[in-house]
Amino acid sequence: MTDKLQSIANREEQLVNTDNRAEFSLGKFTPIELAWDKLIINATIKVGKTTTEKCLLNNLQGVMKPAHFTAILGPSGSGKTTLLNFLSGRLISDNLKISGELSLNGKRINDIDKFNDQMAYVMQDDILLATFSPREAFYFSANMRLTISAEEKAQRVEALIRELGITKCADTRVGNTQIRGVSGGERKRASIGVELLTNPSLIFLDEPTTGLDSSTALQVIDLLKKLAKNGRTIVSTIHQPSSEIFNNFDRLMLLVRGNIIYQGDAEQAIDYFATMGYQCPNFSNPSDYFMKLMNEEGLLVEKIQAGESEDFDDAQIKAEFEQRLEGFIENYKNSNMIKELDTHETALIKENDVGFHIGFVQQFLLIYQRSFLNEIRNPMDVKLKIFQSIVNAIMLMLVYSDLGKYNEGLQNRFGALFFICTGNAFGGIQGALHTFSMERPLFLRERINKTYSVHSFFWARSLAEFPFQIIYPSLCVIIVYYVIGLSDENVGKFFMLILIQFLTYQYAVSYGLLLSTIIPKIEVATALVPALVIPFMILGGFFVNQDNIPYIFYPFTYLSMFKYGFEAAVINEFDNISYECMPGQPCQPVEMLSISLTKWECCYILIGLAIGIRIFAYLALHLISSPEKPKLQPPESMQINNKPK
Numbered sequence: 001m002t003d004k005l006q007s008i009a010n011r012e013e014q015l016v017n018t019d020n021r022a023e024f025s026l027g028k029f030t031p032i033e034l035a036w037d038k039l040i041i042n043a044t045i046k047v048g049k050t051t052t053e054k055c056l057l058n059n060l061q062g063v064m065k066p067a068h069f070t071a072i073l074g075p076s077g078s079g080k081t082t083l084l085n086f087l088s089g090r091l092i093s094d095n096l097k098i099s100g101e102l103s104l105n106g107k108r109i110n111d112i113d114k115f116n117d118q119m120a121y122v123m124q125d126d127i128l129l130a131t132f133s134p135r136e137a138f139y140f141s142a143n144m145r146l147t148i149s150a151e152e153k154a155q156r157v158e159a160l161i162r163e164l165g166i167t168k169c170a171d172t173r174v175g176n177t178q179i180r181g182v183s184g185g186e187r188k189r190a191s192i193g194v195e196l197l198t199n200p201s202l203i204f205l206d207e208p209t210t211g212l213d214s215s216t217a218l219q220v221i222d223l224l225k226k227l228a229k230n231g232r233t234i235v236s237t238i239h240q241p242s243s244e245i246f247n248n249f250d251r252l253m254l255l256v257r258g259n260i261i262y263q264g265d266a267e268q269a270i271d272y273f274a275t276m277g278y279q280c281p282n283f284s285n286p287s288d289y290f291m292k293l294m295n296e297e298g299l300l301v302e303k304i305q306a307g308e309s310e311d312f313d314d315a316q317i318k319a320e321f322e323q324r325l326e327g328f329i330e331n332y333k334n335s336n337m338i339k340e341l342d343t344h345e346t347a348l349i350k351e352n353d354v355g356f357h358i359g360f361v362q363q364f365l366l367i368y369q370r371s372f373l374n375e376i377r378n379p380m381d382v383k384l385k386i387f388q389s390i391v392n393a394i395m396l397m398l399v400y401s402d403l404g405k406y407n408e409g410l411q412n413r414f415g416a417l418f419f420i421c422t423g424n425a426f427g428g429i430q431g432a433l434h435t436f437s438m439e440r441p442l443f444l445r446e447r448i449n450k451t452y453s454v455h456s457f458f459w460a461r462s463l464a465e466f467p468f469q470i471i472y473p474s475l476c477v478i479i480v481y482y483v484i485g486l487s488d489e490n491v492g493k494f495f496m497l498i499l500i501q502f503l504t505y506q507y508a509v510s511y512g513l514l515l516s517t518i519i520p521k522i523e524v525a526t527a528l529v530p531a532l533v534i535p536f537m538i539l540g541g542f543f544v545n546q547d548n549i550p551y552i553f554y555p556f557t558y559l560s561m562f563k564y565g566f567e568a569a570v571i572n573e574f575d576n577i578s579y580e581c582m583p584g585q586p587c588q589p590v591e592m593l594s595i596s597l598t599k600w601e602c603c604y605i606l607i608g609l610a611i612g613i614r615i616f617a618y619l620a621l622h623l624i625s626s627p628e629k630p631k632l633q634p635p636e637s638m639q640i641n642n643k644p645k
């Protein structure tokens, strides 16, 4: 094994040194052999008051070899993703316990995270910004994660684009359901490309061919095969591979209910099962055949095809399948494949560099630029927000076309000002919820890759939207102010109302960001918005007089974005005006609402709350992006409490 690794390293060095344009010669890398032994992963499951332990991976030993493309196959729920996530250091769940041994190039390690600079993980869903082209995505990633010169970065990006075969679509936007973009295969190759930029030695992929047609899937597999040939360790789970795809696998691992039943040369798998009496029929897809062997339903189909009566007893099938499975597990444990799993010490793998590749200011500027461009390239989003402001303005103009005088004029003015505040507050909350929820998966992927820090992302994202956050709340005021007849005492009042609405909007955006950070699913967050916003609205001083609000509701009143925006707007409207509630009877509208603050005090409170809640959102983002990972315990510290079922 030592010789093999050394020869791969030499070959790579030769390619780089002679500037021979071999495919995917992105620079030198140390080939990685990742091995594990006595691996047990148990999950604690709570149902009501009872707690049980479920074994997800059952005392596994295995190895992922460099210069090999290893495919992990198995029925749904067999533990493929659990194994892949564990090996890549992405197993995040507070109900899991893990014990076992891990080694890199024959050297025992305790924490795979310390080496993940040299690894990459391509997720099943392609997480790329829809409004950016693959070339832009590559440059962004290169600028963030590589410390080489600008010229070298450009060379690497362009070489990668050529080698991935995406030259034609390199400047086409990635796209999504709203924006027409690159094809599924091109998107997948671009996703792999983003991960390849750092020249990883080991690449994990979760079902990279899912959702692709057969020829596109084959192109992706061909790419992985080339990467493996180049000396990299490629590990992938694959869903229903075709025969052609199967022929590209160098190594195969079959997992059933957390047990390995085959691990070795993919070509020899057919012969291995044939020696046990399970002959894959000629001209049939080996992976389909193995999947049948690994499934209870497969056994049933087998029996029906063999002409046995269709009247099967479920318990009998189950028992027969259990017996077959036991046979597979035993046979594998006693096979020569186990001996081939031994590893020897080879090239030392360097631990991760500490910190980020570029400083805060550069990270901030790159994210700011990307977020700003993303906002303006999302015409639907911009149009929708402008449309929302215009609809609000039209509604206001229709309802309050004549504000009137005296008491009814007073009521109408309060109503109109409250309507403006409400429209803005809801617009701000929903806008923030929508935009952050869309970017959340990208943020989490980039965070795991240590692309940038949470604070660069958060503050750059917040500031990039700032120019738009001036336009959206101002628009409604600009349209309606003079049309419906709000105070024309001086133009300062008009601008003051714009400022008040901007601050209300900022507070609402902070609240929306907090909600979208702590509630991961957009559908859930959107459904909860009324319940999480209406109390602030009802207790905001318009529907209930402040003097009549019970103490227990004070938090809603004093944290209400509606209260301060509305009160400041009312004070602004009636400032220095002697208003008559009845002919000849002057009154004090501000006092009637029991408003005790000045309009500037309201503004300062809005600023304070907007900043305070945004800091909470930022801290929440920190928490979600650095979850606790279960620690790898030494072997034998855990038992298999329950065999995987």
Ligand SMILES: Nc1ncnc2c1ncn2[C@@H]1O[C@H](COP(=O)(O)OP(=O)(O)OP(=O)(O)O)[C@@H](O)[C@H]1O
Residues within 6 Å of the ligand: 043, 044, 045, 054, 056, 074, 075, 076, 077, 078, 079, 080, 081, 082, 083, 093, 095, 096
């Ligand atoms: N944190 C967890 N707590 C409890 N059970 C879990 C946890 N994570 C995974 N499981 C269970 O472990 C089993 C293996 O899950 P895993 O996602 O690894 O399977 P898989 O082979 O990747 O399946 P699929 O092909 O459907 O994605 C499943 O039964 C799953 O429900």
